[in-house]
Amino acid sequence: MRLSIAEFRRRRTAIREQLGGARRLQALRDAGRPTVRERIEALVDPGSFSELGTFARSARPEDAEVTPGDGKVGGFARIDGRTVVVAGDDITVKRASSSLVGGRKLRRLFRAALEAGVPMVFFGETGGARIPDMMGSDGFSEIGPFAFPFERRRRVPLVTVIVGESYGGSSFMAAVSDLVIQVRGSCLAISSARVIGAATGEDVTSEELGGVDVHAARTGQIDLVAETEEEACDQVRRFLAYMPSNHAEPPPRSGRIEASPDAERVADLVPESRRRAYDMRKVVHAIVDRESWLELAPRFAPSLVTGLARIGGLPVAVLANQPMHQAGALTPDACDKATRLICMCDAFGLPMLFLHDTPGFMIGRRVEHDRLLAKSMLMKQAVAMSTAPKVSVIVRKSFGLANHVMCGIGMGADLLCAWPTAEISFMDPGAAANVVAPSADGDDVIERVTRDAAPYGAAGLMHVDEIIDPSETRQVVLGALERAAARPRDPRCPRPLASWPMSW
Secondary structure, three states: OOHHHHHHHHHHHHHHHOOOOHHHHHHHHHHOOOOHHEEEEEEEHOOOOOEEEOOOOOOOHHHHHHHHHEEEEEEEEEEOOEEEEEEEEEEOHHHHHHHHHHHHHHHHHHHHHHHHHOEEEEEEEEEEEEEHHHHHHHHHHHHHHHHHHHOOOOOEEEEEEEEOOEEHHHHHHHOOOEEEEOOOOOOEEEEHHHHHHHHOOOOOOOHHHHHHHHHHHOOOOOOOOOHHHHHHHHHHHHHHHHOOOOOOOOOOOOOOOOOOHHHHHHHOOOOOOOOOOOOHHHHHHOOOOOOOOOEOOOOOOOEEEEEEEEEEEEEEEEEEOOOOHHHOOOHHHHHHHHHHHHHHHHHHHHOOEHHHHHHEEEOOHHHHHHHHHHHOOOOHHHHHHHHEEEEEEEEEEEHHHHHOOOOOOOOOOOOEEEOOOOEHHHHHOOHHHHHHHHOOOOOHHHHHHHHHHHOOOHOOOOOOOOOOHHHHHHHHHHHHHHHOOOOOOOOOOOOOOOOOOOOO
């Protein structure tokens, strides 16, 4: 027995400390990069990591001795005292390429997270498929489809952190995650620049193909950029602090509550004229708890600000028009950005706060060709179908279809309020005047149409629940969130957006 235990300990230590071998470990050290186990230890509570699948190895006999863990490492751990499943690619073992046993390990870990009802965090850095394992009908059939992340139906939160060159499996994982963080210097793509060059002759660098600036500003396929891996770990912890462990639990409430000093003078942050721009983030900061704002995808579709925050300690997602960009007009990309967040909120019962200040949708050939019609209707459908609590505040202008997709009139808001400065109508009064009376009496028409757009007409017909003093915004929203949090919670209640795809 003693000899058997000693041999077991020797083997386990060798696998966990030597990984894919001294030469590959030294290459990581020389590059100043951590191993996958060091990444996991840096994220989770000290001493909490309990590994599964330590003794996994390649199913191919010729590779069995040189593939400890078969390129994947994972297990249970705790983050800020909460249980999670955490896993990652081990590039010291055949570049963490996708293989039969490595894939089997990830499926086991993923299902363990679903069964335990806990979040999963994944560190992605893989060279793609392991060609010998994948080739031939037998090898391809044995490995099977990368299906397990798609079966999640958002029952538990899933976070992917891209820490290196990521192709294939870990990129697929990112594409179906609730939060995607990419560390600067990494690459997120389906195929590598080298493969693309060989297949098509296209000369492209990894940075040009799938670097952080590409995804942060152009594709919107990541939510946060991290300059370092330490920053990425901080972002994971912050995100999970807003989220329940699974769809059956309520979002966690924080005991730290501190209102912004601007809460009661929030009206001073908004110019009276609808044509003057301002930073909607300042309004958000004035309403939410201090230091609780976590903005998501800030560089993608910047005319819509989205993020997570707390009000009175209660987590809330914020969707707010940004007059600093395109006057706050909505675009096809803004619709995608909003719809993805709305789906996540519906799945996990996270309340949403909509802040209106938009002239409507962008118009023109380009946005029409970018499928504005389909994107706007998808966002409207998401708002209408969502079962999560929704609070909507019309700060300044809110015209046409944009009013509807921002959870405005008739869209099922639990509470729909307006500031006295709000303007609600089919279109901007100036544009309407040009249509109705393009002649010299246009100024009179503008004045009349502007007067008619005041919120009192809609409030008089009970299409707006209440007109509020801007200084009361935080307290009014908090009251709505408190009522929502006190609702009986039935985990069997269908959440129609939980199974919607992650992108369109």
